[in-house]
Amino acid sequence: MDNLGLVFALTGAAVAVLFAGCGSSIGVGIAGRAAAGVVTEDPNKFAQVLLLQLLPGTQGIYGLLVGFITLSKIGILGGSPASISLATGLMILAGCCPVGLVGLVSGKAQGQCSAASIGIVAKRPDQFGKAMLFPAMVETYAILSLLTSILAVTNIPLS
């Protein structure tokens, strides 16, 4: 029980990677189905719709990013885990929550938005620039949560 802090800190890294990854995989999946439909009709649009499909993929990467920062902070990566108090462990867990949870929700929402944008590209390929912007709007909030998580995790003092 004396290293419960480390357990919570590790849970934090898991939350970040896990939920954000789930969000992205749902989102990329939704967009991918729409993209596949467009490519059956017109294989030439492959590059364009692939870009749109990838847009909701970033949440998973943000989750990985925070997870990695956390792992390296608590010393798991170096093979010598730091001793972390319960309070610090919980703080790290809290710091990891934004990117995980916002990643989950925004990943799915961005996927749906990407699918709709793929619809734009299917009908009016010349409007690709605008189509790309709608999913990017959703991503803003994932970026804000990433920022909060990074700032929180890097600034929590280890004790």
Add this chain to the structure above:
Amino acid sequence: MSVMPMQKLSICAHKSNRKAVLETLQQFGAMEIIPDAIDDQELEKMNTSEARAQFDRDAELADQALEILDRYAPGNKAGLAMLQGNEELTADDIRQVALKQGECIKQASSILSYEKAINECRGNILKDENQKEALIPWMSLDVPMTFSGTEKTSAFIGTVSGVYDDAGFSAALLEKDSSLDAVSTKTLFTENDATNITAICLNRDAEKTEAALRALGFSKPAQPVMGIPKQASEDCDRDINKQNSEIENLKKKIAAMAPERENLKIVADYYRTRAEKYRMLGTIPQSKQAFFLEGWVPAAQADRIAKLLSERYQAVVEKEETAENEIEPTVLHNNKFAQCAEGILASYGLPQHGKVDPTAIMAAFYVFFFGMMLSDAAYGIIMAVATFILLRKYPKMKTGTKKMLQLFFWCGLSTTFWGFMFGGFFGNATDVIARTFFGYTGATPILKPLWFDPLTHPMTLLVWCMLFGCIHLFTGLGIKGYQELHDHQVWDFVCDVLAWFIFLMGLILLLLPSQLFANISQMTFVFPDWMKQLSKWMSIGGAVFIVLTSGRSHKNWALRIALGAYDLYGVTGWLSDVLSYSRLLALGLATGVIATVVNTMGSMFGGGVLGAVLFIVIFLLGHTMNMAINLLGAYVHTNRLQYVEFFGKFYEAGGKVFEPFRSNNKYIEVKEAK
């Protein structure tokens, strides 16, 4: 950095010259003809739809033939064929080919007919294969499926329900009718709970046998095949072989026509050009002797075109004034650097005439922000070198692609710059490699950031990002101010721009020395008292001014103040806009950290040969993926910062795209005659 001035020309010439005039204009490709510009009952339009449809059909025919040729005799296209650009030809070359257009079309038709024959052969093969499939259950039958018996015997060939073997079936038959002991039965094949059988009996027993078989669910084959099944199947095989060799033969014939490819390309575009010409001809009003047309040309070229038309075709060309409600098409005119961002601007929307073209300013910010987001020197170098090589190798690529690649070249340079500023070169690859493979134990990082490491000082970078954001946004506000001054709307400038600028500057100056800001940024500003007073009164004055003047178009003071207060609430929009620039930090960190993850994973196998091999594999895969995904991210989010935050402050698109009358060539490019 401006919108090119346009000139409206009206042309009137003798009818006999109309095709020549159109051809000349089409060759120039510098005039957007206004359809239905002249509305006069007495003028008529020529019906050209039939001629046009014929050209369209011929162009389509040639296109199809080319597609088939590409399928059976692929040309020597490299992987980056889309960058290759179209082949350049002179008008003379095209004329040479056009002379034998009939022959070309004949060739195209024969290519199409070969393709049709191939498809027929394939259809036959499919039919044969289906037949073979259907024959499988009957393969052990050595008489035709329709065989009904000899002089003295009757034969029954068909399917009964249920699964039987030879003995089982004759027993089942006997069970139905015990008098049938002189029936020779045989089972052939069993599938899906049914058995194919033959039963042969003497003619006198035929009726009884049939009744007993019916009781067992007997039915004759639905689609009997003529002849003995085995032979029929062999016939199918022979036919398949024959069809296959026929297909090979036809393919060879098509491939042998590969040398026609160049000519087909030329005639396809030749017909396309003519179809377009006839389409235009159909919209031009004409009297008995003359025809009239109006259109936009870039002002710089107006004189040249006018002179040419009047000298060569005795046309009357006049410069027209722009009418009140007319929208001139927009052509951007920028220096070499700014040009490459024109595509980015165009995909948001072109500026209207008389408005500022923000391309140049946007291009500078674009490159700057892109570099910050990607911020890895190695990725930047790869980008810059790759785009540079592509631009060198394929000088004839399409203009849009070329501009995009040029933009990415600049973005690559900027990425390199920021990479060295933040000390990222494939993330921390230099440290990891030195430690893992060369036993380096000294201080890290070896490649020191020129400025600072964003991962250890994220707050500092965040503050810088917001500063860059403020500069970007204020530039946008400044352009709006410039536009309003340019349009002599001084009062609007004071209310919309100056008041906001004073108000926001006041707020910023209030924020800087506060404790809140010091906590966030670990930077302390100490302002003298007069400055504090000044900033206080700047924000108060600005706010009051905005509340009072924002609704100035309304007479009702209550409404005016309500609208003003609502407008002042827009300050939250400014706050969120500035915060939005935090993505510069987040995306920059993302690149660096993921690169670090890749390097760490690669170094997990330690030094030595095996470690090195695994490191290289992981390194290549990981960094390729990281670079691709972050390139995409940087591209999307730089666009967003321009479109939403920057353009939101001043830019109204709504310009009309300039669509000059020209040849819409698919394969060739016509060199301008010297």
